[in-house]
Amino acid sequence: MKKLFAVALGILTAIGGFVDIGDLVTNATVGSRFGLSLAWVVVLGVVGIAVFAEMSGRVVAVSGRPTFDIVRERLGPRVGLVNLFGSMAVTLLTYTAEIGGIALALELGTSVWSYFWIPFTAAAVWVVLWRAKFNLLENAFGLLGLALLVFGVALWQLGPDWGQLWHTASTAAKPSPEPWPTYWYYAVALFGAAMTPYEVFFFSSGGIEEKWSPASIPTMRSNVLIGFPLGGTLSISIAACAAVVLLPAGIEVESLGQVALPVAVALGQLGLAVAILGFFAATFGAACATGLSVGYSIAQYLGWTWGKSVRPRDAARFHAVVLLSTLLAALVLLTTIDPILVTEFSVVFSAIALPLTYLPILIVANDPSYMGRHKNGALANTLGSIYLVIVLAASLAAIPLMIWTKVGTT
């Protein structure tokens, strides 16, 4: 019974924790401009992250070592360093976006200008990272993030033409006014949002914090294989709400308030309040995850003590990195840069960094000296290799598309 509860908790946490500010903004923007014609990218991204999360989870459970540890061991310090720089830079950018996202959510709830919230949200995130236990963190925000299910409820309430929705999604029918390069730009952005690198570091480091062993593999798998896809449907429901309410009105999403508007239309004040709560939980949870991930990645490369299971003074460098990252994120946001713009850049740069993150995982998961009989089977390797090609294509296309479409504004 307890085991069942643990499994259910893990799945629910994975669903609720799947959506962050990048997913919120990108899915809503895509829905408002492209309808569901890019839904296939979300599906692609969900399968991708499930495949690689399972691999890295298995690596942790079997070897007891987190991802970055093994990347450096297996691929050498130089490759490991490139991997580290790329991943850390993107994760830091994502961290900045998430903290900005929390401020935006608070603004929606209070009408107090988001800029004003930034110092408080950065400080609050840091205090939580300083004091809160890992389990509590993950479960609390994962469960609260389930508030975003309100988008599914709203979609149901709106009573859309389901046949029409299914048709646009399954045929990837791009609305004619939008140009093809912009379509592909948003495909890359959506893909980056679904497969953000920090999710894998957090997942694998979390496995150490929770002391996984080979016996944990089935639980880990159910979290990944049920949780992530259901989280993906959350993303699609956000896009669908935008497609049903905003697209016909010619409203293009540029701010978080517009993301929430369909919920207000469908469910009124209560629904809107739940949505805002969901925004807050999703962004706060993601901020904690990304903040920790910046620390995890560098600590695991350099061999420092890290993590939430030790007192802060016993992981001084790790906590110093987390503190410094938080300060840096806050400073960037205090330049009055639009948090939505930071978010847009973070998803595209995530797409660029994907090969750096995922290729090493595939290599390590195949290594019998770490994995023993748990090394990758044919399915994992086939899927992994296919994804490597996709991820490489997205990474290479990202910057040209960004330039060509002027960051998606054409």
Added chain:
Amino acid sequence: MSDAIDANLELLDRQIVDHDGAMVAKVDDVELEERDDGRLHVTALLTGPGALGPRLGGAFGNMVASTWARLAGRTEPGRVSWSSVASVGIVVTLAVDRTTVAVDGFEVWMRDRIIAAIPGSKVLPK
């Protein structure tokens, strides 16, 4: 511990943990000595930017090593004598406590100068 090991595969870049399982450092480099039988023996594990810099190579690696040397006030990298090593597996396990090998000057500095000053640093997260 006299079997031949492939240092590259089994030693370099591995995590070093002490006999309690606490993290010590990474094996950033190894110190080798040629003995009378013509074979190379590992005499110590080297850690820290002073050891990693040269392995990273190029101008960047040199910069890492020399910056560290200036900050640390010495050029010899952190050293864990081979005699302290209990076993080599997925991690390198030491026979001693990490304070004995004392290669984590940066951690100690960070702890004492900055982290200890923040309230709650001694408290286990809950």
Added chain:
Amino acid sequence: MKVGTSGLVALLVLLSGCVPSNPDTDTFDDKSLRTAGAALSQTRTVSGLLQTSYDGRMLRPTALAQLRYSEDSLDTATGAFTELNPPSARDAQYTRLSTLLGEAGDLVAEARIAVERSEEARYPRLVDRLDALASKLERLEGRLR
């Protein structure tokens, strides 16, 4: 080093979508289309905010926050457009769109004030005027495509 710096600058210019202040007809048409689209988006957003507020389906803080964004966004788009020097072949288009943008800006400001003061009796009329303006912008957008 010099090539690198000028390359970076070029990249930033490309990314920022800078439009020279004396655009040719194609560039001007493109800019008009995008500006009309942006104005349409914000006009309909504000209309939606007012309608849901009137129906008791919106939270006031949320409406105020979004109104602020919509107003700023509209002002920025308007400013970027009206500062252009239109090619002489596009004078009429420039005047027409500038007029609509001005009306949109006024209406959105009125909406903001009405919500700030919770003057709900004014909302329906404002919604009608916003929707009428939105239709005009939509027609203009359609002609420009």
